[in-house]
Amino acid sequence: MIVLSLALLLNINSYAAYLKNVPTVVKNPDGTEIRCFATGDEYFNYLHDADGYTIIQGEDGYYYYAHLENGKVAPSKYRVNSVNPSKVGLKPNVLISPEEYQKRTTAYWKDVDDPTGKAPHQGTINNLVVYIRFNDDSEFTTPRTHYDQLFNPAEGISLKNYYQEVSYGQLNIESHHYPHIEDFSTNLSYQDSHPRGYYQPYNATTNTIGYQDDDQSRVREHTLLVNAINAISDQVPTDLVIDGDNDGRVDNVCFIIRGNSEGWADLLWAHRWVLYSYVVNINGKRVYDYTFQPENQAVVSTICHEMFHALGAPDLYRYTGSGFDPVGPWDLMANGFVHMGAHMKRKYSKNKWISQIPTISEPGEYTLNPITSSENNAYRINSPNSSSQYFVLEYRRKTGLYEGNIPGSGLIVYRINTTAGDGNASGPPDEVYVYRPNGTTTVNGNINQAFFSAGSGRTSITDNTNPSSFLANGDPGGLNIINITEAGETISFTISEKVGYVLTLKAQPWSAGTCDDLTNTPPYTEGTEVTIKATPIEGYGFVKWTIGDQELGKDNPMVFTMPDHNVEITGHFEWGAGVNDNSMDNIRIYPNPMVGTLNIDNLNDAKSIAITNLIGVELINRPISNGSTQISIDTEGLRAGIYIVTIKLNDGTKYVKRLIKQ
Numbered sequence: 001m002i003v004l005s006l007a008l009l010l011n012i013n014s015y016a017a018y019l020k021n022v023p024t025v026v027k028n029p030d031g032t033e034i035r036c037f038a039t040g041d042e043y044f045n046y047l048h049d050a051d052g053y054t055i056i057q058g059e060d061g062y063y064y065y066a067h068l069e070n071g072k073v074a075p076s077k078y079r080v081n082s083v084n085p086s087k088v089g090l091k092p093n094v095l096i097s098p099e100e101y102q103k104r105t106t107a108y109w110k111d112v113d114d115p116t117g118k119a120p121h122q123g124t125i126n127n128l129v130v131y132i133r134f135n136d137d138s139e140f141t142t143p144r145t146h147y148d149q150l151f152n153p154a155e156g157i158s159l160k161n162y163y164q165e166v167s168y169g170q171l172n173i174e175s176h177h178y179p180h181i182e183d184f185s186t187n188l189s190y191q192d193s194h195p196r197g198y199y200q201p202y203n204a205t206t207n208t209i210g211y212q213d214d215d216q217s218r219v220r221e222h223t224l225l226v227n228a229i230n231a232i233s234d235q236v237p238t239d240l241v242i243d244g245d246n247d248g249r250v251d252n253v254c255f256i257i258r259g260n261s262e263g264w265a266d267l268l269w270a271h272r273w274v275l276y277s278y279v280v281n282i283n284g285k286r287v288y289d290y291t292f293q294p295e296n297q298a299v300v301s302t303i304c305h306e307m308f309h310a311l312g313a314p315d316l317y318r319y320t321g322s323g324f325d326p327v328g329p330w331d332l333m334a335n336g337f338v339h340m341g342a343h344m345k346r347k348y349s350k351n352k353w354i355s356q357i358p359t360i361s362e363p364g365e366y367t368l369n370p371i372t373s374s375e376n377n378a379y380r381i382n383s384p385n386s387s388s389q390y391f392v393l394e395y396r397r398k399t400g401l402y403e404g405n406i407p408g409s410g411l412i413v414y415r416i417n418t419t420a421g422d423g424n425a426s427g428p429p430d431e432v433y434v435y436r437p438n439g440t441t442t443v444n445g446n447i448n449q450a451f452f453s454a455g456s457g458r459t460s461i462t463d464n465t466n467p468s469s470f471l472a473n474g475d476p477g478g479l480n481i482i483n484i485t486e487a488g489e490t491i492s493f494t495i496s497e498k499v500g501y502v503l504t505l506k507a508q509p510w511s512a513g514t515c516d517d518l519t520n521t522p523p524y525t526e527g528t529e530v531t532i533k534a535t536p537i538e539g540y541g542f543v544k545w546t547i548g549d550q551e552l553g554k555d556n557p558m559v560f561t562m563p564d565h566n567v568e569i570t571g572h573f574e575w576g577a578g579v580n581d582n583s584m585d586n587i588r589i590y591p592n593p594m595v596g597t598l599n600i601d602n603l604n605d606a607k608s609i610a611i612t613n614l615i616g617v618e619l620i621n622r623p624i625s626n627g628s629t630q631i632s633i634d635t636e637g638l639r640a641g642i643y644i645v646t647i648k649l650n651d652g653t654k655y656v657k658r659l660i661k662q
Contacts, residue, residue, distance in 0.1 A: 018315075018335070019038070019045075022039070022296065028061065028063060034081065036048060036055055037049070040269070041269065041271070042270070044095070045269050046095065049080070051085075052092035052093050053065050053085045053092045054092070054095065056075050057075070058075040059203065060205050064078060064079055065079075067094055073096055102426070105426075118245060119311050121171055122352050123171070123244055124172045126241055126242050126251065127176070127251070128175075129151065129175050129253075130256070131178070132189055132191075132192060133192070133257075133259075134191070134192050134196040140188075144185075147177065147298065148177065150303060151175035158300060160172070160175070162401075166332075166345065167353045171353075180232075190227070197210055199211070199221070219277065222278055225280075225287075226280045233280075233282045236282050236283060249285060249287075250287045251310075252289050252290065253290040254291045254303065257292065269297070270306065271291070273292065274288050274289055274290070275287050276288070291307065293306070304332060308332060311349070313344060314348075314425060315423050315424065315425050316424045317333075318424055324428075325444055326430040326433045327424065327432055327433070328447035329405070330406065330450060336405060337405050342357055342377055342378030342394045354377070357380045358378075360495065361382065363495050363496060365492055366492065366495065367492045368393065368394065369395065372400060372403055380392055381393065383477045385476060390418075391413060391414070391477065393481070393493070394412050395491045396451060397409045408453075409455075410451025410455075410484070411451065411453065411481075411491050411493060412434060412452075413450075414435065415433045415472070417430060420472075430472070434450050435450060435461060439467050445467065451487070454487075455486055460481055462482070462500045466502075480495060481493050481495060498525040501523050501524055503562065507571050508573065511537075511615040512540040512573035513542065513571070515534050515535075515569070516534075527562065530561075531559050532545070532569065537612070537616040538612060538616070539575060539644040541574060542573055543574050545570070545572070587647065588601040592659050593661065595635075595662055598632065599630070599631075600632075600633075601630050603630065605651070607648045607649055607650045609624060609631065611633070611635075611638070611643050611644070611646075612643065614641075635661060638661050640662055642659070643661055644656060645659055
């Protein structure tokens with residue numbers, strides 16, 4: 001059996017960097033190139049093609065499409081690009097199991113006494129950036145100016161600018177580059193004594209010097225970093241404050257590695273870790289926390305994500321690989337290059353950036369500034385049904401360098417579970433869960449539509465809305481937010497003292513028309529008057545409203561008084577109700593049923609003829625020339641079924657007839 005050894009170097013609980021679809025080129029032993037993509041984090045990253053078919057290297061050094069073999073990811077018999085994988089029974093997204101993933105994330109944690117980042121959250125962090133290349137690498141060709149632009153500009157997208165904004169001016173990060181050079185139009189790096197293959201997984205054919213187990217890979221990485229630190233330590237000025245919180249450790253070191261990330265090579269992937277295997281100092285301060293970026297992953301979003309790890313924050317995506325996404329694009333520590341949520345800012349800045357989130361409970365209207373504002377940017381509402389879970393409400397406005405990346409502007413509502421620990425890596429349960437339409441405890445729903453606003457049509461969240469304010473176990477959470485306003489300079493919402501209920505409208509037959517809530521401010525409290533309207537399509541007429549078997553009335557529009565529970569109302573339509581199907585003023589339409597050609601005779605003063613299906617989709621529209629009294633229409637392209645023919649006269653009169661196509 002041919003199986004690739006998936007040796008894992010970095011098993012750090014709650015501190016990862018998940019990247020998707022990183023363009024990658026790998027080579028077979030015969031020199032043929034395979035252009036593919038790498039996706040994952042340091043715990044499990046893998047190669048795949050554009051259609052998601054997993055690619056894995058066999059012991060012969062060639063790359064194969066992957067399949068599962070005894071529950072493990074293994075090479076199939078098909079080399080990449082030799083077949084269409086979908087035609088030979090292969091499946092896309094062949095990955096390790098959630099259990100294996102979780103095992104990897106905890107395998108080495110036992111040896112780390114203090115994993116949490118401890119860099120200061122106020123004042124200045126002097127971040128050290130160290131460049132490394134391997135023995136078989138040429139010098140960096142990208143000038144130092146390029147990398148400095150990722151870190152130091154006060155304006156524009158950079159590490160410094162990002163943390164200035166999200167901390168409301170309280171944290172300043174100054175980055176210093178090593179080895180030291182005066183001319184930033186060039187670059188200079190520490191060159192290791194080993195080639196790149198030494199830091200990649202072992203392969204019996206193509207990489208016999210690679211690491212073969214977790215311990216070996218850990219020792220190799222940490223030794224590499226120790227040697228790099230020793231090479232540049234005497235260049236760091238003694239008066240440069242590199243331990244801002246006086247804990248005896250350098251606040252942070254960022255290593256940038258020459259070359260690209262490599263799928264199936266866990267070491268060469270962006271990550272944050274701690275240098276616990278060895279003691280190495282700079283000016284008497286121990287190097288412990290560090291971030292690590294291959295050259296092609298040294299982008300501002302990844303650098304910012306890893307820096308918040310260094311500040312103590314966990315990931316908000318799950319490590320299980322289940323596809324469940326508790327937070328999505330709404331937080332830096334999930335999948336967004338955006339602000340962190342107010343809860344993350346408060347808790348993981350140790351109450352520095354946001355000192356507290358005010359708790360509200362009294363009925364009434366409340367207003368929030370955007371999360372980019374340092375004041376009045378979030379509220380907490382305790383759940384009446386749980387002592388360990390509560391809700392946070394904040395306004396996210398789609399504007400600016402970072403918040404411009406969110407899917408839309410509106411009120412974001414999320415649940416905090418104080419029993420879940422830090423972050424979502426080991427979820428469920430999750431520390432943070434963002435409510436979104438159609439989301440449940442097991443179904444993702446639409447996370448990109450999580451924002452509430454009048455403009456979005458989502459103006460409330462209660463135990464009776466979609467989404468509802470469910471707790472981690474699915475029980476009602478007791479939230480009762482209504483009347484969420486437009487997303488402008490601020491956003492407002494109301495805590496209702498009355499329970500809101502949901503009105504659902506449906507049409508019968510479903511294709512005969514639409515039923516609409518003209519009041520459109522759900523949910524509705526008991527006694528609220530709601531105006532509903534039925535709109536039939538051509539050929540149908542409205543007949544009545546019902547709840548179950550009980551008739552409500554025939555008025556259209558109709559005013560309905562909301563009861564003390566959710567309710568579903570059906571609008572009934574019938575063919576020809578309100579339309580005289582036979583009143584055609586001697587106009588003849590034949591044959592019926594239609595077979596091939598449809599003929600219409602005695603067209604006096606007719607303007608046009610249209611044929612639609614029963615859901616109102618217009619399939620044929622033919623103008624009629626003045627003076628024409630007869631027209632023929634080819635209906636061969638219509639499927640068998642029922643169709644509606646509408647003839648319009650120049651004076652606005654409309655004739656409708658239902659026909660059958662065989």
